[in-house]
Amino acid sequence: MLKLSAFVSGLVFGLGLLLAGMANPLKVQAFLDLAGQWDPSLALVMASAMGVALLPFTWARQQQRSVLGAPMQLPVKREIDRRLVLGSLLFGVGWGVAGFCPGPALASLLTGHWQVVLFCAAMLAGMLLFERLDRQLNR
Numbered sequence: 001m002l003k004l005s006a007f008v009s010g011l012v013f014g015l016g017l018l019l020a021g022m023a024n025p026l027k028v029q030a031f032l033d034l035a036g037q038w039d040p041s042l043a044l045v046m047a048s049a050m051g052v053a054l055l056p057f058t059w060a061r062q063q064q065r066s067v068l069g070a071p072m073q074l075p076v077k078r079e080i081d082r083r084l085v086l087g088s089l090l091f092g093v094g095w096g097v098a099g100f101c102p103g104p105a106l107a108s109l110l111t112g113h114w115q116v117v118l119f120c121a122a123m124l125a126g127m128l129l130f131e132r133l134d135r136q137l138n139r
Contacts, residue, residue: 005068061074
Protein backbone atom coordinates (compact mmCIF):
# COMPACT_ATOMS: atom_id res chain seq x y z
CA MET A 1 0.00 0.00 0.00
CA LEU A 2 2.90 2.38 0.75
CA LYS A 3 4.35 1.92 -2.74
CA LEU A 4 0.97 2.39 -4.40
CA SER A 5 0.31 5.60 -2.45
CA ALA A 6 3.80 6.87 -3.34
CA PHE A 7 3.17 6.10 -7.01
CA VAL A 8 -0.24 7.82 -7.04
CA SER A 9 1.15 10.84 -5.16
CA GLY A 10 4.04 11.15 -7.61
CA LEU A 11 1.69 10.79 -10.57
CA VAL A 12 -0.64 13.52 -9.27
CA PHE A 13 2.36 15.77 -8.47
CA GLY A 14 3.85 15.27 -11.95
CA LEU A 15 0.53 15.92 -13.68
CA GLY A 16 0.08 19.05 -11.60
CA LEU A 17 3.53 20.31 -12.64
CA LEU A 18 2.74 19.65 -16.30
CA LEU A 19 -0.69 21.30 -16.14
CA ALA A 20 0.70 24.32 -14.28
CA GLY A 21 3.35 24.87 -16.96
CA MET A 22 6.27 24.31 -14.60
CA ALA A 23 7.73 21.75 -17.02
CA ASN A 24 8.01 24.42 -19.71
CA PRO A 25 11.47 26.03 -19.41
CA LEU A 26 10.36 29.16 -21.32
CA LYS A 27 7.50 29.74 -18.86
CA VAL A 28 9.84 29.26 -15.91
CA GLN A 29 12.42 31.64 -17.36
CA ALA A 30 9.66 34.20 -18.05
CA PHE A 31 8.69 33.92 -14.38
CA LEU A 32 12.30 34.55 -13.33
CA ASP A 33 12.73 37.49 -15.75
CA LEU A 34 11.69 40.31 -13.42
CA ALA A 35 13.18 43.02 -15.66
CA GLY A 36 11.61 41.83 -18.91
CA GLN A 37 8.37 40.10 -19.87
CA TRP A 38 7.61 38.84 -16.36
CA ASP A 39 5.00 36.06 -16.19
CA PRO A 40 3.54 35.92 -12.65
CA SER A 41 1.46 32.78 -13.25
CA LEU A 42 3.96 30.45 -11.57
CA ALA A 43 3.82 32.60 -8.44
CA LEU A 44 0.10 31.85 -8.32
CA VAL A 45 0.84 28.13 -8.73
CA MET A 46 3.35 28.25 -5.87
CA ALA A 47 1.02 30.25 -3.61
CA SER A 48 -1.81 27.81 -4.34
CA ALA A 49 0.45 24.85 -3.54
CA MET A 50 1.46 26.41 -0.21
CA GLY A 51 -2.19 27.09 0.61
CA VAL A 52 -3.21 23.52 -0.19
CA ALA A 53 -0.29 22.09 1.84
CA LEU A 54 -0.85 24.27 4.93
CA LEU A 55 -3.54 22.15 6.61
CA PRO A 56 -1.97 18.73 5.93
CA PHE A 57 1.44 19.90 7.21
CA THR A 58 -0.16 21.42 10.29
CA TRP A 59 -1.90 18.09 10.95
CA ALA A 60 1.29 16.08 10.18
CA ARG A 61 3.33 18.00 12.77
CA GLN A 62 1.01 16.74 15.47
CA GLN A 63 1.24 13.06 14.42
CA GLN A 64 3.75 10.34 15.24
CA ARG A 65 2.71 8.14 12.28
CA SER A 66 1.37 8.78 8.79
CA VAL A 67 -2.13 7.74 7.70
CA LEU A 68 -0.67 4.47 6.36
CA GLY A 69 1.24 3.77 9.58
CA ALA A 70 4.78 4.78 8.58
CA PRO A 71 6.82 6.89 11.02
CA MET A 72 6.39 10.62 10.40
CA GLN A 73 9.62 12.07 8.96
CA LEU A 74 9.32 15.84 8.80
CA PRO A 75 12.38 18.12 8.70
CA VAL A 76 13.54 19.22 12.13
CA LYS A 77 16.46 21.50 11.27
CA ARG A 78 15.49 25.18 11.46
CA GLU A 79 18.72 27.19 11.34
CA ILE A 80 19.90 28.91 8.17
CA ASP A 81 23.53 27.94 7.66
CA ARG A 82 26.16 28.34 4.96
CA ARG A 83 25.35 24.97 3.44
CA LEU A 84 21.65 25.87 3.03
CA VAL A 85 22.40 29.29 1.52
CA LEU A 86 25.00 27.96 -0.95
CA GLY A 87 22.75 25.05 -1.95
CA SER A 88 19.83 27.40 -2.48
CA LEU A 89 21.92 29.73 -4.62
CA LEU A 90 23.20 26.85 -6.72
CA PHE A 91 19.67 25.49 -7.11
CA GLY A 92 18.37 28.92 -8.14
CA VAL A 93 21.12 29.50 -10.70
CA GLY A 94 20.52 26.07 -12.21
CA TRP A 95 16.77 26.67 -12.30
CA GLY A 96 17.22 30.06 -13.96
CA VAL A 97 19.73 28.89 -16.55
CA ALA A 98 18.05 25.62 -17.49
CA GLY A 99 14.44 26.54 -16.77
CA PHE A 100 14.00 23.24 -14.93
CA CYS A 101 13.98 22.16 -11.33
CA PRO A 102 14.15 18.48 -10.39
CA GLY A 103 10.42 17.64 -10.24
CA PRO A 104 9.41 19.13 -13.59
CA ALA A 105 12.58 17.79 -15.21
CA LEU A 106 11.72 14.25 -14.17
CA ALA A 107 8.13 14.75 -15.33
CA SER A 108 9.47 16.03 -18.67
CA LEU A 109 11.76 13.04 -19.23
CA LEU A 110 8.89 11.33 -21.02
CA THR A 111 9.12 13.92 -23.79
CA GLY A 112 12.50 12.51 -24.79
CA HIS A 113 13.97 15.96 -25.55
CA TRP A 114 17.76 15.87 -25.37
CA GLN A 115 17.84 19.02 -23.23
CA VAL A 116 15.78 17.34 -20.50
CA VAL A 117 17.90 14.19 -20.64
CA LEU A 118 21.07 16.33 -20.41
CA PHE A 119 19.67 18.29 -17.47
CA CYS A 120 18.71 15.10 -15.60
CA ALA A 121 22.12 13.56 -16.27
CA ALA A 122 23.85 16.73 -15.01
CA MET A 123 21.56 16.80 -11.97
CA LEU A 124 22.38 13.18 -11.16
CA ALA A 125 26.11 13.81 -11.65
CA GLY A 126 25.91 16.83 -9.33
CA MET A 127 24.12 14.80 -6.66
CA LEU A 128 26.72 12.03 -6.86
CA LEU A 129 29.58 14.57 -6.75
CA PHE A 130 28.02 16.25 -3.71
CA GLU A 131 27.63 12.91 -1.92
CA ARG A 132 31.27 12.03 -2.55
CA LEU A 133 32.58 15.45 -1.46
CA ASP A 134 30.31 15.54 1.58
CA ARG A 135 31.48 12.10 2.68
CA GLN A 136 35.14 13.11 2.34
CA LEU A 137 34.69 16.40 4.19
CA ASN A 138 32.81 14.78 7.06
CA ARG A 139 35.46 12.11 7.77
